[in-house]
Amino acid sequence: MSAKIILFDAYGTLFDVYTVKEKCEEFYEGKGESISRLWREKQLEYCFLSQLTQKYEPFDQLTRKGLQAALDQMGENYDTERIDTLFKAYEQLQPFEETETVLKQLSGRKTAIFSNGTKGMLDPLIRHNGFEELIGSISADGIRQYKPAPAAYSYAMEKLGAAKEDILFVSCNQWDIAGAASFGFKTVWINRKEEPLSRLGFKPHKQLNSLEGLAEIG
Amino acid sequence: MSAKIILFDAYGTLFDVYTVKEKCEEFYEGKGESISRLWREKQLEYCFLSQLTQKYEPFDQLTRKGLQAALDQMGENYDTERIDTLFKAYEQLQPFEETETVLKQLSGRKTAIFSNGTKGMLDPLIRHNGFEELIGSISADGIRQYKPAPAAYSYAMEKLGAAKEDILFVSCNQWDIAGAASFGFKTVWINRKEEPLSRLGFKPHKQLNSLEGLAEIG
Numbered sequence: 001m002s003a004k005i006i007l008f009d010a011y012g013t014l015f016d017v018y019t020v021k022e023k024c025e026e027f028y029e030g031k032g033e034s035i036s037r038l039w040r041e042k043q044l045e046y047c048f049l050s051q052l053t054q055k056y057e058p059f060d061q062l063t064r065k066g067l068q069a070a071l072d073q074m075g076e077n078y079d080t081e082r083i084d085t086l087f088k089a090y091e092q093l094q095p096f097e098e099t100e101t102v103l104k105q106l107s108g109r110k111t112a113i114f115s116n117g118t119k120g121m122l123d124p125l126i127r128h129n130g131f132e133e134l135i136g137s138i139s140a141d142g143i144r145q146y147k148p149a150p151a152a153y154s155y156a157m158e159k160l161g162a163a164k165e166d167i168l169f170v171s172c173n174q175w176d177i178a179g180a181a182s183f184g185f186k187t188v189w190i191n192r193k194e195e196p197l198s199r200l201g202f203k204p205h206k207q208l209n210s211l212e213g214l215a216e217i218g
Numbered sequence: 219m220s221a222k223i224i225l226f227d228a229y230g231t232l233f234d235v236y237t238v239k240e241k242c243e244e245f246y247e248g249k250g251e252s253i254s255r256l257w258r259e260k261q262l263e264y265c266f267l268s269q270l271t272q273k274y275e276p277f278d279q280l281t282r283k284g285l286q287a288a289l290d291q292m293g294e295n296y297d298t299e300r301i302d303t304l305f306k307a308y309e310q311l312q313p314f315e316e317t318e319t320v321l322k323q324l325s326g327r328k329t330a331i332f333s334n335g336t337k338g339m340l341d342p343l344i345r346h347n348g349f350e351e352l353i354g355s356i357s358a359d360g361i362r363q364y365k366p367a368p369a370a371y372s373y374a375m376e377k378l379g380a381a382k383e384d385i386l387f388v389s390c391n392q393w394d395i396a397g398a399a400s401f402g403f404k405t406v407w408i409n410r411k412e413e414p415l416s417r418l419g420f421k422p423h424k425q426l427n428s429l430e431g432l433a434e435i436g
Contacts, residue, residue: 046418048266049393052366053400057418065417072414148270175267182271196290199283200264200275 003168003186005160006106006214008135009147010115010122012040012172013190014103014211015093015129023089028076035070042066042073047116048175051146058141059117063090091124095131098212103134105215113137114156114169116146148179168205170214178202188217221386221404223378224324224432226353227365228333228340230258230390231408232321232429233311233347241307246294253288260284260291265334266393269364276359277335281308309342313349316429321352323433331355332374332387334364366397386423388432396420406435 011017018036025032043059043066050057064087071078103111113135115122122137140146143155157164169180172190174197181187181202189204190211197203206217229235236254243250261277261284268275282305289296321329331353333340340355358364361373375382387398390408392415399405399420407422408429415421424435 046416048270049366049396049418052266052269052364052393053397054368055400069414069417072417146270148267150272175270178267179271182273196287198264199287199290200267 004166005110005112005162005168007112007114007156007160007167007169007185009169009171009173009176010113010117010125010137011093013170014099014113014135015095015125017090017093019094020086020089023086027082027086031074031076035074035076038070038073039067042069045069047146051149056144056146059139059146060087060121063087063117063121091121092128093125095129096211098210100129100131100134102211102214103131107134111135112156112160114140114147114153116140116152148175150179150183153180153183153185168217170211174198177204181205188214222384223328223330223380223386225330225332225374225378225385225387225403227387227389227391227394228331228335228343228355229311231388232317232331232353233313233343235308235311237312238304238307241304245300245304249292249294253292253294256288256291257285260287265364269367274362274364277357277364278305278339281305281335281339309339310346311343313347314429318347318349318352320429320432321349325352329353330374330378332358332365332371334358334370366393366400368397368401371398371401371403386435388429392416395422399423406432 008014017040021032021036024035043063046062046066118141119139126132138156138159140152145151164184167185169185170188177187177189187204188206191207235258239250239254242253261281264280264284336359337357344350356374356377358370363369382402385403387403388406395405395407405422406424409425
């Protein structure tokens, strides 16, 4: 495909959001896994609802509120300090097994992260993982419009000073592929769990089951 | 509150979407319940994604695609005829136990349904249940913008020739309450399953656990 720029989603694509479960487990024994799942679900629900109702709130706030909602739903107790501590785990997410190798394979290419997370969430995460020489970040917070809204992808394109057809967008999230593909980016769907393709009609240019093999495509 | 107009969501609020499970059960024994749940989930997912990406598709099409996606995910077989037959069940949903009584209690008041469903879905459903003397329908399809987008509620308001403060909006769906409340309608959340209130910050004016008691509020 020979795209000029390879643009990556962050959460679930380069970094595993469910690695917060270890921190959750410290406070809620035996429930780390389920809290981490519900937390992600609520975070996305709030992000989409915020975009749909056109009442923007930054992703760090929605991530905190999503955690509170998950704990509410599970009937667990918490206070502000606990929420702060667990939120910190989002800045210390672990990458997937192959993330670093693949980013290194692509080190001669132009790459960037484009995420709904704020710069204040993304940059500490990149530093925590020692990736600051490998990749930089663009946040949808810059335009206060969340992916998968077209305005968000358009903003990333402007920040990169690139044309639509120059960008190869990589995400594990089907909703993100839907948005990017319908906006006009070339896309690679990292389908880690072998989910069926959406019936909505958009198609990724390519599917992979991990980031491996991206260097040959991009 | 003495609103001039009581505006109802349809699916899940006046009519029970999970009553399609009986028809699903005829074709997929023992799986009617889970298909009906996943179908609703996928229908909403597609509706929101369609709105988020600004690629409008009418709700009847999204309802069909949502059913296909549910069956895909469950590894079940189907053909076009099967999808047509099951989709028909959406025009024959059963109302909740109290729906008819409450609509009759409100018969001296101005009421309407405002739904993401198309007129072609809503009007047969109203007729099927013999409610045509009790309530009429407005569809977000008229403006090709789905609830909970502000443009959708604005359209309903214009169709009713009413001011924001004249409208009391009733829904079982918290995302719908979020949209209506942030747009500026007075709202009643029919919280049938005693869900916790969202952390997003909007507040319904009133919560009820069924439609009963609405006549006293509205």
